[in-house]
Amino acid sequence: MGKADFTVLEPEDLVAASAYNEYNILVTNELRAFPDEKQRYEMVVIVSKEVRNIWDVKGKRFCHPGLDTTDDWTNAFSTYFEEWVILKECNPDKTLLENRMNGLSNFFETACIAGPWTADTMYDSKLKSKYRNLCAACDNPVGCYTTDTYHGREGALLCLTDNAGDIAWVRLNDTLEHFKDERINKEDYKYLCPDGTTRPVKFDKPCVWITKPWPVIIARSEIAEKVEMMMRSSNMDKFSQLLENYHPTPVSTDTLETPEDFLIRFPRFMSANNRATCHPSRRVRWCVASNLEENKCRWLREASIVYGVEPAISCIQELTRAECFRMNLKTMVQVIPKKSNEFVRIAAVVKRDSWFKNLKDLKGAKACFTGYRDVGWNAFVATLKNISATDYCPDTEAVSKFFTESSIVGLSDSDGQMPYNLHALNKQANEIDKDLIAFDCMMSNVGDVAFVNLKSIEGKIDNLVQKRGNQARNTKYRTLCLNQIDLDEMCLLTWAPLGMVVTHENITDLRREEIYSMLLEMDKLFGSSFKGPTPVFSMYGIYDSNRSIIFPVRKSVISALKYQDSNIL
Numbered sequence: 057m058g059k060a061d062f063t064v065l066e067p068e069d070l071v072a073a074s075a076y077n078e079y080n081i082l083v084t085n086e087l088r089a090f091p092d093e094k095q096r097y098e099m100v101v102i103v104s105k106e107v108r109n110i111w112d113v114k115g116k117r118f119c120h121p122g123l124d125t126t127d128d129w130t131n132a133f134s135t136y137f138e139e140w141v142i143l144k145e146c147n148p149d150k151t152l153l154e155n156r157m158n159g160l161s162n163f164f165e166t167a168c169i170a171g172p173w174t175a176d177t178m179y180d181s182k183l184k185s186k187y188r189n190l191c192a193a194c195d196n197p198v199g200c201y202t203t204d205t206y207h208g209r210e211g212a213l214l215c216l217t218d219n220a221g222d223i224a225w226v227r228l229n230d231t232l233e234h235f236k237d238e239r240i241n242k243e244d245y246k247y248l249c250p251d252g253t254t255r256p257v258k259f260d261k262p263c264v265w266i267t268k269p270w271p272v273i274i275a276r277s278e279i280a281e282k283v284e285m286m287m288r289s290s291n292m293d294k295f296s297q298l299l300e301n302y303h304p305t306p307v308s309t310d311t312l313e314t315p316e317d318f319l320i321r322f323p324r325f326m327s328a329n330n331r332a333t334c335h336p337s338r339r340v341r342w343c344v345a346s347n348l349e350e351n352k353c354r355w356l357r358e359a360s361i362v363y364g365v366e367p368a369i370s371c372i373q374e375l376t377r378a379e380c381f382r383m384n385l386k387t388m389v390q391v392i393p394k395k396s397n398e399f400v401r402i403a404a405v406v407k408r409d410s411w412f413k414n415l416k417d418l419k420g421a422k423a424c425f426t427g428y429r430d431v432g433w434n435a436f437v438a439t440l441k442n443i444s445a446t447d448y449c450p451d452t453e454a455v456s457k458f459f460t461e462s463s464i465v466g467l468s469d470s471d472g473q474m475p476y477n478l479h480a481l482n483k484q485a486n487e488i489d490k491d492l493i494a495f496d497c498m499m500s501n502v503g504d505v506a507f508v509n510l511k512s513i514e515g516k517i518d519n520l521v522q523k524r525g526n527q528a529r530n531t532k533y534r535t536l537c538l539n540q541i542d543l544d545e546m547c548l549l550t551w552a553p554l555g556m557v558v559t560h561e562n563i564t565d566l567r568r569e570e571i572y573s574m575l576l577e578m579d580k581l582f583g584s585s586f587k588g589p590t591p592v593f594s595m596y597g598i599y600d601s602n603r604s605i606i607f608p609v610r611k612s613v614i615s616a617l618k619y620q621d622s623n624i625l
Contacts, residue, residue: 059601061275064271066271067271069359069591070272071358071362074315080276082276083272083313083314084274085284085307086306087306089305098227100247101248103246104245104246107223107248108254113141114163116164117167119220119221119223120134121134128268131365131366132328132364133328135331136265137225143159144332152334167190170202193206206218206221209226210234212226217234223248266325269322270304273287280312288308338368343373345376348605350373351600352600357369360581367574401509402548404418404549405495405510406504406505406533407533414536414538418536420460421505422462422504423436423459423503424506425506426490436507444458452474455478461503462503463497465497466480466482491508491512494506498533499533596608
């Protein structure tokens with residue numbers, strides 16, 4: 057940490073950063089698309105002339121731009137107006153999202169809220185089938201898609217002025233542009249104000265509900281003044297264009313401000329990120345097993361809150377991963393790589409010229425493992441049941457009696473007392489190097505076989521592969537199968553996704569859906585595919601110079617498991 061001097065943050069990211077007292081940073085500049093506009097946009101409520109005040113809103117028709125999150129449209133903005141006028145529902149028999157949609161459905165006669173309501177497409181369809189009146193005001197009520205005429209910023213205004221709705225939650229600049237159309241009679245519409253009153257649109261005196269700040273440049277406090285001066289220099293125009301996906305003008309703040317002082321200028325923006333919660337809490341307790349994981353989990357929590365992901369998470373730190381698994385957890389979702397060769401592929405690897413023909417031949421040999429009770433260890437122990445008539449228990453005894461010696465990467469005293477012929481190999485190895493250490497253990501004749509992830513060694517030992525017809529034939533090592541077959545056949549003991557999210561085995565279907573939808577929203581905002589600028593926080597990226605913290609570093613997607621077991625998604 058602390059390698060960079062300055063960066064660009066969206067206002068939501070600035071809120072998240074302000075939660076960390078350890079970051080001594082200052083805001084130096086706003087990156088404005090229009091230098092004279094002090095905010096990115098302002099939200100207003102436009103109503104038909106029949107609406108006299110805020111108490112007339114109930115039972116009317118609502119035009120909403122959509123719930124789908126983009127780089128400048130978050131859940132906090134999407135829900136701001138409705139949370140002002142609709143009492144929050146906390147029915148324990150409904151997810152947080154369904155409570156919201158149920159509240160909207162009961163409050164308004166009809167609405168057009170086109171586009172996805174959740175990243176879970178199956179749940180999205182289920183909710184739209186149940187709350188049909190929330191799509192009834194759309195141009196295509198049956199579809200309720202993003203392609204609907206009344207979806208999006210302009211769509212919500214069209215919904216109002218086409219008389220499909222009575223109320224529209226829209227941006228002020230879009231409103232001013234829309235009402236330039238001479239065919240629209242301004243006298244038919246009014247601004248609805250937060251104090252409950254209305255103002256005629258024709259007077260051009262809008263009342264704003266909430267304001268969106270511009271992205272900002274933040275810098276370490278000891279260098280902030282230099283950064284601010286650099287951004288004001290005349291030769292920085294081209295450089296500033298690299299900071300955002302538009303052509304911004306860096307506008308210096310009146311004084312160098314802390315994130316908290318800068319955000320105070322936008323009080324309703326801050327209040328939008330402090331929404332009411334249900335009691336008892338719906339928070340998801342996330343178990344982590346290191347200080348680094350806990351720090352990343354806190355970042356994920358804060359970033360998710362300000363972007364409106366629900367339910368929120370709380371980070372629970374245990375001493376080891378095993379402590380987390382003692383909570384009766386079961387697999388819920390997988391982190392799936394986009395390329396098939398990036399799956400974890402565990403194999404028993406031997407030298408190509410060794411005499412071993414199959415896994416049974418390994419009896420009495422020497423083994424190299426990447427870790428005690430890791431994927432390779434567990435895969436072999438499971439396979440041992442198929443190649444040995446003896447049912448050894450515990451697993452350490454099984455390995456000890458099958459091999460004459462075993463070298464285990466990272467084995468430590470905390471793993472408990474081990475049989476005499478199980479030895480530690482490189483106690484300080486990190487996760488990335490374990491497969492290579494075990495592979496080198498085999499290649500240097502310390503062991504006869506190594507149980508490794510092929511993906512890890514293939515990427516490092518490319519000089520060992522030569523082309524043979526249409527197949528890649530390795531000149532130095534091969535994999536063993538359960539039974540003797542073609543030596544060039546690639547055999548795996550097991551394969552797995554890059555990671556899994558596991559939950560308590562007794563959670564309800566409702567809770568499972570809530571957590572799954574939450575993970576999908578996180579993946580959409582902070583994953584490897586996203587709309588708009590690259591997010592400051594990355595679920596799968598390097599964190600504090602370390603790879604694969606909580607989530608694997610490779611480009612991945614969250615996918616639900618489709619098992620028959622009712623405790624697994």
